[in-house]
Amino acid sequence: MSGHNDENGGTPVGPPRLVAPDWGADALVVAGLAVPDRPEIRATPVEDNPRAVAVSPDGTRAYSANHDAGTLSVVDLESQDLPVLRSVPAGKNPCAVVAGLAGEQVCVADWAGDRVTVFDKEGLSPVPLPVGAGPCALAAAPGGQAGRVCVVNGTDATVSVVDVSTPGSPSVAAPVPVPGATGAIAVARSGRFAYVASRGEGTADGWVTVLDLDADGRVVGAPVPVGAEPRALALGPGDDRLCVANYGSATVSVAIVDPDTGRVESPTAVAAGPHPVAVDFTPDGASVLVVGQTSGALTAVRVDTPAAVHLDGPVGAVPAGVVCGPEGAFAYVGDQATGALVTVRTAPRRTGEVPTGTGSKPVNVAVSPDGAWAYAADSLSDKVAVLDPGTLQPGTPIPLDAPHQPWDVAIAADRTFACATSPGSSSLLVLTPTGGGELTFDGAVTVTPIALAPGASPYGVAITPDGRYAVTADSGTATVSLVDPKGGRYTIDAETVDCQQPTGAALSRDGKTLYVADFASTLEGQTGGKIAVLSRTGPGRWQRLDPIDATTGQLSGPHELALSADGLRLCVANYQNGTVSVLQRATVNDAWTFHMAVTKSPTAMKHPYGLALTPDGLTLYVSNAAGQRATVEVFDISTKPAQFRRTITVESNNPIPPGLALSPDGQYLYAAVSKVWMGDDNPLGTVYGTDLNKNEPSMTVVATALSQPVDRPNGLACRDDRTLYVVSQGRKDTPIRDACLAVLTLDTTRLAVRESKTLPLDKNDVPYSIAAAGDGTAYVADFAGKTVTVLTSGVTPVPVGSPESSRPWDVAVTYDGGYACASDRESNSVHCVRLTGDHEVTSLTVGRDPMGVACAPRDARAFVANHKDNSVTVIALPGASGVPEVVTTWCHPLFAGPESVSVSADGTLLFVTCENNGALLMLDTTTGTPLFTVPAGRALAGSAPDPRPTTPRVCLADAEGAVVAVVDTTALGLVGPAPAAFDLRQARR
Template sequence: MTTRRAGPVATLLVLPAAAAALAGCGGHTSTHEAATSGPRPKAATVARRPARPVARPVLRLVRARRLPGPVQLPAVAAGPAGVLAIGGLDAADASSSDILRVAPARPRLVGRLPDAIHDAAAAALGPATFVFGGGGAGGPSDAILRVDRSGATTPAGRLPAGASDITAATIGRTAYLAGGDAPAGALRTIVAFTPGRPAHVVGRLPRPLRYAAVAAVDGALIIAGGTSGPSARREVLRFDPASGRVRQIGRLPAPTTHAAAATLGGRVYVLGGRGDAPSSQRDTILAIDPATGRVRRAGRLPRAVSDLAAATAGSRIVVAGGRDATGSVLDELWWLAASSTATRSSPARAPTAGVYAHATARDISPAVRGDPARVYVPDSEADRVDVISQRTGRVIRSIPVGRQPQHVTPSWDLRTLWVSNDLGNSLTPIDPRTGHVGRPVPVTDPYNLYFTPDGRRAIVVAEARRELDFRSPHTMRLRHALKVPGCRGVDHMDDTADGRYALVSCEFAARMIVVDLRRERVVRTILLRPGSMPQDVKVSPDGRTFYVADMASGGVWLIDARTWRRLRLQPTGRGAHGLYPSRDSRWLYVSNREEGSISVISFATRRPVAKWQLPGGGSPDMGGVSADGRVLWLTGRYNAEVYAISTRSGRLLRRIPVGAGPHGAAVWPQPGRYSIGHTGILR
């Protein structure tokens, strides 16, 4: 074996390997992603005085559940009866009258409003929750409703003017409402309401404001961002009820609207939101110091989302619903908790994770935390899946499946591993936690499997039929068959950073196609040079460049993710096939199947820095990286084996005998919030 570490003058040595027959992806062959720590960089030689650690709380996801249905812009408040989510807009943009208790127990319907509304505000006052205004069929409402523990509603008063797009927070026994939208135009008022007394104006904002993020802390109201006129704002305002004064105390990093806010540990957290563009959603969590107005980053949401709602429940923040960049309404419910992370007071190096920021070794989802560490290897010749223990490196089980299994794919929600039985015309579900094998689901020609980033559709790659079949993600019922007749050998794909488009390889047509995932149609074709055989596809961490393995050209194509322009071919080795980003997003591992090697490309320079040769040769194909990022697992497509390779040194750790046709193996569990398919593309 020849191993090269990364270095400024690293020499790349390509050792000759026994020639293997050039074959494609499926019964053919294919491959995909993974990640890990990569070649160790040179140690710094200049000693520096260590900076003083500073405890800066960040918010992390500690639990996730599903709402009964998708909802955006609900009114949310936490009271003695739990956290209620009231009204909102559903997936069809229709107003809702539902009153849901979403915490602490599982979400359930507890009552209904007299009328369906959205963009209302809610606040807990004493034993009840109060709902203010909201938009409905008759326009903005001025109603104030009391919701008791049972979910029953009674009238409790009127606002000074009908208003929607409002936000509220509670200080003592009084709820304060900031801004909003009225029939006469946006409002700049701050309204106070105490049960048993009329609602009245107690302050004025510097300008009319809608969709601001509002929370109460230390007896004051913090108002961040929002929309004034057509534009999002970035001011952080503080309202003191005692004086009635509103003053600016800080600025957000960027104009932000349609965000949520909640208070925890004496800080106000601004969650998600967007800019002026309807598809500019963010996953940022910002912490505001109410005393100084200083704003800093304090974590990331599981996905970029706006039009969400949040409330503080004990030591956690509960986040409900929202809308993502594709326009899809979410049915997700998240619990966020603070954890003190020691950071350096000196500036830290900017993170490189980008697209893969939520797939680092520390980002194991609660949904998979108890799943045993296994490698699931489909054997296309014996119609089975061999299960390898990552700890012992031994096959511990063989699962009979349908005819010619090609890939094992994690479902979008990370709860199921789907085995695509290409010639068996079925998908076999496996529960990775219990090992239970479910009844096969009939599906025509499932060579590969992907999911849209919002989880609303599964995409079955029907290679022989030259189709991308958009299906329901759980039942696999066909919704739309997208014909791609010019894409012979449709095989692999990856999505743009915003999840709007997918770049798809056409193995036997020397081209790529771009699919609009929202409209489910092909919008562009990218020609490669004649004779090319594009295989796996992977987007760079910064979302700017797609890497496409080309088995016939012995390298990786670089394609601009914005202009879709073909940039250049980067040589790696014969039979370049699978692409796997490291856990820290610094390196891209390329399996060169025909020469038995793995090339390591730096994402920073877009050039190779090392090549790892398998001792005795091999045919490294598909697989993934262990959750801790230390081991790259790959099938030996033509050698009836699986390789475990150290991502630190490139050393071959294990060579495990399996069946004659090992193909698209899945390494499980994997870090990440959701899967977009193949053998485990998690984000």
């Protein structure tokens, strides 16, 4: 193949191509391989019966040995029409030719004349030399500037060595006997050793004889037995492997060669189908391709195993030769029966790319279970890229909105949701189809942020096969978080809550203590009610502690509650006596004591209902219905007594005090007005808001029942600075309307709704006020049900280390959902978390700086990329002892800073990407043996195989190329024939 170093090679010049004779048409055929799967065929007439061809090292000349014409034709390969520059006499019956010799000489064998002739590059200055009887094959060291030519003399079974090291003055040594010599011969790239095949008698073994060309062809050691009737042999690119096609025994002999001594070890026979007739090494030397003449079979044999893979179906009717393409992804077979050049895909290759946007930096990819589309996390934007790996077309990116910037993505097996991590905002983003059903390539998507623990900084994410959990690796908090992305729900029962009429709720910052206000039907102006105190003992489990009674808290119909961030100040709105009780304690372990009552004078507060407290616990907002107006009274409670500061009007001519909520940053205040006194055949109610920094006297409308799902809204809470939870009571009397929790996502102004969704509540429970946790969990006090409804994302952080000494990075889940495996870059370990029971953690020491981790799709193994150890560790889940254990660690020179790993859908291939490397490594998952290296981009990051075992494809995030590369991982596959009467046994490159 001209343009590449090979047996006639030299400095690569021009496009890659194949040059071969067409005996029947007396022509020389050139197949251009610029597009390797679609050869471009050209031909030029030469003289009678061209039997062999050679190509000059610079790729500018082709030489045709014309058997019946007795000539050598010199063809100009630089010209489009391939003109014959000259045809010169070359003996009676020239049958073989070799180029790439010292001084650009060319040597031609004359079978009938028992001689060879040495020409210069242009076919001039012939020098004839006598050799043995019936010279039929020539070979020289590949790469150009060969100093010796080996001549197989078929009639007298000898080999002659021709010295061409001095251009114009060749010489020949005495013939060396090689009994039964065939035309199968190869010379090492070093130029020192030649390997000659000899036929056996009948079914007897054939032989390979090693000749030392530095000693005029002296035989090295004893001949090496191979199979019967060896027809072809080839040396690997490193001169360290020898493969022989044994026509009579239907095998290929694979042997290790010592390049320094030329000695061949005992070969291993590999079944290759009937009558193997030709072999050729792939460019990386890892495999050899074999064609069977009578079966039409193509076999790829890995030389280090050795193991054979057979192409399904015949590659031709009577294939006679095979040549590997320039990059090893394709091979070419000449079919004698049909006169066709058959193209075969022999190795994985990049098939294309999908852009992810200008300035993007995709770092991880997830492919949908049906393989129809994929998501890519663009780490430099607030978007998830959408792409079609089949058509290589991009879709419309999914906005996550600031401050969310994705790092990893995962798609649920049932396609009802996907997840993306946002390290900077410590959030998990849940992507769901807006109209329900399944996610699609171009369907509308709703994004719901789920807050993890503050500072969690999640990187990797995986989803369990049953879709129950999304699992994140939290680099900031040294945890693995188990998240219910569909939202969980449970009820704290009435016996545990122990309240007659729950009306308000407040939650400690750590989420472990819940306070519930019990209105208890207290008469106006009288003391009564209590605050229930509940302690969380586990996921969904609470126990009742001693309550704060009416006397201790100076309570009178307690309604909403407000708790300071430090948990040391609790405020209670006393609906019946128009005050707010402020309770204090010195530490979180102390009992609550009454500190003061907040009142307003001279105009009293009437039915204070809603409360909001700034994070520092110093400014209190109280809803009021005095004077037939719904207002918010602002108090400074840093002093005793509290100081009134100002009034904010919510709604005039409204006798009902609103529920209140303050954004976590303390900048925006929101109020919910239900309007229950009005006729309610239709939903009624309004949510208001104000920017407190502007000190405006009144609030503006954020949402109304006409446009949003707010129907008789009672309580509300800020899930975060952009999300409002609003309790809509609906109506249990005719006309019946369902209660719900409205989740309002605000736009950039934070005073208007961008989108909304609802979570159902039981209208018969009469849901009242709500408290929200930092992870998005909502606690709704049920007035009639005497319970607390908990709507939760189900975030369960499992500690796997300490933030000072651990940095979880990537995570994968086993095929059965039994374990989550998180790599830990700081502690050089992998934490295996049992996903059932008590979430037991087994930490295993692996290599330094483990980054990527992947689980096999069909067995309980995990693979870990050890970035600084240049290795891959294999973990069994569980191991022989019943707990996770390290099985082995693979090292290889190709593992240069491995960063990510993934496993093919059939479980046979491990895909590895390395730091700042544009090549994909493909490994055998059983042995760790590198099988292929596929150039696929500039700096590959995460990879995602197609989940379908029948679709051998993998998508790779190219962080520097701003694309997702798509690689076809097929090892053997028929591409198609092209009309070209090639004799690939004589093909040259």
